[in-house]
Amino acid sequence: MDMTSRKRLNYEDYTVALVCAMSFEMSAIRYMLDQEHVRLPTKQGDSNIYVLGELSGHNVAISCLPGNQGKGSAATVAANMTRTFPSIKYRLLTGIGGGVPSDVNDIRLGDVVVSMPNGQNSGVVQYDQGKDTESDFKLKGFLWPLPTILRSAVMTMQSDHMVMKNRITEFISAMLQKGPRLTVYQRPSPDLDILFEPDYAHDPKEATCEKCDKSKIIPRRPREADLPEIHYGLIASGDRVIRSAIRKRAISQDIGNILCFEMEAAGLMSEFPGIIIRGISDYADSHKNDIWQPYAAATAAACAKELLSYIYPGDLLAIPPPLPDRTEQM
Numbered sequence: 001m002d003m004t005s006r007k008r009l010n011y012e013d014y015t016v017a018l019v020c021a022m023s024f025e026m027s028a029i030r031y032m033l034d035q036e037h038v039r040l041p042t043k044q045g046d047s048n049i050y051v052l053g054e055l056s057g058h059n060v061a062i063s064c065l066p067g068n069q070g071k072g073s074a075a076t077v078a079a080n081m082t083r084t085f086p087s088i089k090y091r092l093l094t095g096i097g098g099g100v101p102s103d104v105n106d107i108r109l110g111d112v113v114v115s116m117p118n119g120q121n122s123g124v125v126q127y128d129q130g131k132d133t134e135s136d137f138k139l140k141g142f143l144w145p146l147p148t149i150l151r152s153a154v155m156t157m158q159s160d161h162m163v164m165k166n167r168i169t170e171f172i173s174a175m176l177q178k179g180p181r182l183t184v185y186q187r188p189s190p191d192l193d194i195l196f197e198p199d200y201a202h203d204p205k206e207a208t209c210e211k212c213d214k215s216k217i218i219p220r221r222p223r224e225a226d227l228p229e230i231h232y233g234l235i236a237s238g239d240r241v242i243r244s245a246i247r248k249r250a251i252s253q254d255i256g257n258i259l260c261f262e263m264e265a266a267g268l269m270s271e272f273p274g275i276i277i278r279g280i281s282d283y284a285d286s287h288k289n290d291i292w293q294p295y296a297a298a299t300a301a302a303c304a305k306e307l308l309s310y311i312y313p314g315d316l317l318a319i320p321p322p323l324p325d326r327t328e329q330m
Contacts, residue, residue, distance in 0.1 A: 008038035009059060014052065015313070017081045017091040017274075018062045018304065019074065021264050024184075024294055025095035026051070026064040028301040031175045031182060033060075046080040056308035061085050065264065074264035090147050091274035092307075094300045096293050097235070097262035098284025100252055101195060105259055106220070107231060107280055109193040109292045112168070112303045113260040115276040116154060116232040117146050124265045124276055125258075127236040127251050147273045153310040154275065158232055168228050171302035185298040188291050190226055195283055198249055202286035209287055228279075228299045234258050235276050237265035277304050 020026040030036070033053035040052065051062040063081060065073045074093070081088060099107040107113070115123030122145050146154075176182050194209060196202075200216040202209065223229075236251060236258045252258040261284045265276045279296030282288035 006036055006038050008040075009052070011040060011043075011085050012087045014059045014061045014085045015087050015089050016055070016058045016060045016308065017078075017085065017088045018055075018060050019077055019081075019091055019093045019264075020062070020064045020095050020297075021074070022095065022297075023064060025297040025300070026062060028175075028185060028294070028297040029055075029062055029094050029304065031178050032171060032301045032305045043084045046084045048077055048080045048084070050084075056305055056311075057313045058308050058311070059313075060308075061088065089273075090150055092277060092304050093265055093274060094277045094297075094304045095262075095264075095279070096281040096296045096300065097260040097278030098282050098288065099260055099280035100258050100284065102257075104257070105231060105233075106229075107259065108220075108223070108229070109280055109282070110187060110228045110295055110299055111280045112228060112230045112299050113235060113276075113278045113280065114154060114230060114232050114303065114307075115146075115235045115265070116158075117151065118234060118256075121234070122146055123233070124235050124237055125255050127238045127255060127261070145273065146275060149311060149315055150273070150275055153307055154232065156310050157307055158230075161230060165225070165227065166230055166303070167306045168230075168299050168302040171305050172298050175298065175302075184294045187295050190222075192291055194287070195220065196285065196287050198285070204286075208289065212287065230303060231259050235260045235262060235265055235278065237262055237276075239263060275307075277307070279303075 018029050020029060030051050030053075033055050035054040037052040037054070037059075039050065042049065047066065048063045053060060053062070061081060061084075063077055065077055078091065081091070097113060099109070099111065099113065101107040117123045172185065172187075176185065195218045196209075196212065197216045197218060200213065202212065206212075234255070234257055236255060238261075260278050260280065262276070262278055277300045279298070279300035281290075281292040281296035
């Protein structure tokens with residue numbers, strides 16, 4: 001990325017925040033930038049380090065969690081960003097997550113899940129905060145509702161992709177041209193996308209699935225075009241990593257049609273309105289590994305770039321700052 005002609009803006013010029021949990025996720029969105037800006041001095045009391053730039057016409061501030069995942073860390077980062085960049089209207093949380101494929105949702109590794117409200121919630125639920133009753137599982141807590149302009153952008157993008165392909169592969173291809181080290185974000189072989197039956201657990205003594213029972217693999221029809229797809233719906237967030245397919249299925253049945261599990265969204269959306277974009281790097285089971293993580297981070301970053309292209313930057317100026325009370329129950 002050319003650093004010789006970077007622009008220097010003011011804190012008040014940035015209207016969109018991008019939050020990541022891990023450094024390779026931050027690098028993925030950083031090298032999606034159309035232009036990187038000069039870094040501004042850190043304000044007193046803000047422990048975040050920011051990468052600043054332009055993405056699809058928007059001035060964006062990118063921050064990464066300080067080495068510890070979870071909703072508490074995400075909430076701290078979100079609060080600091082609010083103080084440092086007073087004009088930020090909403091946040092996008094981009095990175096990886098664990099997919100929940102089903103007969104209805106053909107989710108594959110490298111696909112993207114975008115949080116989308118269903119009328120009962122904001123598109124994100126906190127699966128480790130609630131209580132069991134005799135009839136069902138009741139969620140507690142509050143999250144910000146999705147801003148109208150962001151909801152409209154998501155719905156328009158979803159509608160467009162009914163008749164045309166998304167731009168994920170296009171944006172990743174352009175990113176890979178920015179440096180030889182970025183080849184880590186290339187797509188792994190589809191042969192490494194393996195989904196096992198939910199009740200078949202991985203042998204913890206084995207580092208890979210090479211010795212796993214191949215008869216337990218769920219057969220899936222190859223896609224006509226081996227390209228990442230975008231799914232829209234419910235994301236489950238919590239502080240615990242889900243490694244049991246049986247536990248994953250039980251939570252999904254309790255809460256509803258969950259498409260993805262992750263660990264930071266509840267902390268982010270408890271502080272500020274936003275949207276969650278997750279590239280699928282595993283199936284939230286005991287067979288998970290790191291092979292797909294960089295590519296999944298890149299697909300999420302590319303999806304964020306495409307989504308922002310649906311919003312005219314000037315439209316954000318009309319959005320009022322959020323009120324201090326949250327009224328949407330999880």
